[in-house]
Amino acid sequence: MFYIHILQNKNNDSPREKLRRFLSLKNFGGQAGFGLVEVVIGSAIISLALLGVISVASNSLRVADHSLREAQAGYLLLEGGEALRSMRDISWTNINGLSTTTTYYLAFSTTTNRFATTSANSFVDGIFERSFTTSDVFRNGSDNITASGTYDSGTRKIRMNVSWRERGATTTTLTDFYLTNI
């Protein structure tokens, strides 16, 4: 292209002018070529597309990280439920004796080999915070659980929470279940 361009230079330009023409990306035999504005717009579009690809990549990484954490948290929730069930098996007062206004945490003692409730915040793996609260259960005349009615001392409603920090925000997953005195 440059070669043709030089051949087409029939005017007796100065060497400086020839160099200028040689370095030119425009003006091949009267063709309009690309202007600076077109190049800037084009490169902006390509850059945006690339930025889009990069953001998709980083978002999918975040989602993969989140799904691993969520799977771990799910089993911690489940474990919390089983731990309270096991404590219920030891004695119903372990459950019934809990305050309905306190947030409790669970700790497994490797000396007694038992789960116990603590009021001290504890983190599993330094990441997951597992806590639970309990509430009283009331039943109506047909023995169904209702918001108000007769207090049932043999049943407790438990709300188990697992929360963790993820990229500056706290994610919480929770589950509600009932435990009865057997």
Place this chain on the structure above:
Amino acid sequence: MRATKKNSGYSMLELVVYVSIIAVMAVLSVQAMLSITRVFAEIKSFSSIREGGVIAIERMIKEIRFAVSIDYSGTTLGTNPGRLKLNTTDENGNAKTMEFYVSENSLNIIDNGAEKGTITGSSTLLTNLVFRESTTSKGMLVKIEITLKDNRATSTRSASFYGSAVMRGAY
């Protein structure tokens, strides 16, 4: 003024601008390619750890829930690598055993004496498996701790799964 003068193309300065734009674009695209390759490897490692962990812990929790008791002669509690032998029942209600143990950094199953092979994939290494039991007057709880690591030498990613199950068959 000659006709060619008014349309005489771009100066060196403009060329420099173009070249720098192309350079920036090239750097950007190479960066994009590199980060995508890295991200794919990372996602693969996250999902293989999650899959291995979920499959292992899900299976163990299910078997513990169905179980009646622990066979202590084939069980290692409290230390890594743990081993768990459960006395359980099959679908017809006949007594059988179910064993979980670590072999070559993966979780293996023995179903009623028959080797059933590994249940964690080859893309992860089982680096920690500890069983603990918690006996109560009415039943028994088995606590599982499992740590899986990405098996690629370049990766240090690992994750621990904790699960517990009360033996329903022991009530």
